[in-house]
Amino acid sequence: MTGKDIILGLLMEKSRTGYEINEVFETIFRHFYKTSYGMIYPTLKRLTKAGLVEKEIVVQTGKPNKNVYHITKKGEEAFNDYLKTDISPEKRESEFLVRMYFGGNESQETLRIWLKNEIQLVENNIEQLKNDHQEWNKKMTLSQSIAYEIGLAQFLAERDVLENYIKQLDEENHR
Amino acid sequence: MTGKDIILGLLMEKSRTGYEINEVFETIFRHFYKTSYGMIYPTLKRLTKAGLVEKEIVVQTGKPNKNVYHITKKGEEAFNDYLKTDISPEKRESEFLVRMYFGGNESQETLRIWLKNEIQLVENNIEQLKNDHQEWNKKMTLSQSIAYEIGLAQFLAERDVLENYIKQLDEENHR
DNA sequence: GCTGACATGTAAGCAGTTACATGATTAT
DNA sequence: ATAATCATGTAACTGCTTACATGTCAGC
Structure with missing residues (x-):
């Protein structure tokens, strides 16, 4: 493709x-x-x-x-x-995740900033996706809805993980 | 990057x-x-x-x-x-989702095959990720765990959506 | 005798990306 | 005036993909 x-x-x-x-x-x-x-x-x-x-x-x-x-x-x-033709495997390139991988020596404060930033980006994506959906859903086929919902579900899943970790960092700080 | x-x-x-x-x-x-x-x-x-x-x-x-x-x-x-340097935005390229977008004229049977195939791929990814994690987690930093868990959560989210839709197709067929 | 893990590379080509370049019209 | 939307392109570069090419050793 x-x-x-x-x-x-x-x-x-x-x-x-x-x-x-x-x-x-x-x-x-x-x-x-x-x-x-x-x-x-x-x-x-x-x-x-x-x-x-x-x-x-x-x-x-x-x-x-x-x-x-x-x-x-x-x-x-x-x-x-x-x-x-055959469907080719998905390509992803997430510099955020690469940074997380290499972020072992960063302070909790830096980590929190990274997480907050990423949450913001993900939330923007969620909002945009929902807006786009409202404009397009009138004429959406079943398979198009699936494509939309997979995207949404993945963003929501990422947001959950990120928010959980931020909570964890906060709790550790208050001890 | x-x-x-x-x-x-x-x-x-x-x-x-x-x-x-x-x-x-x-x-x-x-x-x-x-x-x-x-x-x-x-x-x-x-x-x-x-x-x-x-x-x-x-x-x-x-x-x-x-x-x-x-x-x-x-x-x-x-x-x-x-x-x-600044973290660049994520790049994704999913031919599966592109096909879903264009799949409006396909039969339910074709759609079901596509979904089943994708579920298989996603499940392979989940299994591999879990295996990799077991081998690496001994020496994983907090931020590396986050990277792992985001990946896992996104695959699981995709699988859920796909399975839901297959169920829906099955129910429609049995009516 | 063959498969699979270990191990290292090259070379042609391509499918973009990035930056540049231009310009009309409408609304504030 | 100036920002936003509408609208179309080019050119240089680059970073990678794909296919090719080669070879050792262990275990079955």
């Missing part, structure tokens, strides 16, 4: 601009796929050249013009081919 | 070979940082050239010879400098 596959999938749902594709990555895809314009626009260009998508220039008033991309037959075939 | 930083950190703990560094990545680091020999050996070479680590050739009997790497003063400084 590369960015190309996901972009094709999103254009199967409906025609979109690069800007709108980025919005999807920043909302519902946030907790399982991160990317940037630096991937989106060059990919769209390559896909156009390869005949998998078609570009339509839409003139707008009150807003800058935009390029709407439509998937072609060839593009649909490419996406269906992708769907037949 | 790049592979280089983690390798330096691991060599701060104790001198290791490339093979042993890989073992760490395959056990305790498994759920938050994935890599391969293709990163480890070239990095070790670069680090040696830069004077951050030193290579010692150890002749063994009954086993192939090995290269043990020791961190230098300069290497320790580099690692401490890294520790002062």
Whole structure:
């Protein structure tokens, strides 16, 4: 799976601009796929050249013009081919956990700061995820709901562990 | 954070070979940082050239010879400098969740197969994590325990969601 | 004779990331 | 004026992945 596959999938749902594709990555895809314009626009260009998508220039008033991309037959075939490939194992890279691993020599105070910071980040993620869900759930399929709930459950689980440890640190301090 | 930083950190703990560094990545680091020999050996070479680590050739009997790497003063400084940088946001890439997002047109049967497969993978992860923990916990610091428990809690959370949904599918089928 | 653990590397390629660059319009 | 939203791109770099390549020794 590369960015190309996901972009094709999103254009199967409906025609979109690069800007709108980025919005999807920043909302519902946030907790399982991160990317940037630096991937989106060059990919769209390559896909156009390869005949998998078609570009339509839409003139707008009150807003800058935009390029709407439509998937072609060839593009649909490419996406269906992708769907037949094996699912690759998940990739995670958590610098927070790496730091926790190496944090054995840090003071309890430093540890508490790290934990508090991470809780804040996780809570932001939870809130954003819930907001995104409220906007999307009207048209969500069953499998999309599962994707959402797994993300939410994992964030909640992390928050619980973090809060438990902070409590533990506090209790040790008050003894 | 790049592979280089983690390798330096691991060599701060104790001198290791490339093979042993890989073992760490395959056990305790498994759920938050994935890599391969293709990163480890070239990095070790670069680090040696830069004077951050030193290579010692150890002749063994009954086993192939090995290269043990020791961190230098300069290497320790580099690692401490890294520790002062900001923690970068987590990166996740779950092809399973991407497929779930796009899986709206799949049959319940297909969905059930996907869920069962993912449960199997998650359960393998849980078991491996628990095994790794039993081997390492004797010498684990508090913060290392947190890293372990976050990983475990997230896998358990995912398993719960998946199992719930399978149950739901079963119930709908029996109506 | 073969499998599995131990052990070390290279080289080509790629899929991005990061930083840069630009600009219109609307609302405050 | 200035921030926010809408909107599109490029170019250099990089850090890794994948596949290849090689070999020892122990135990069955």
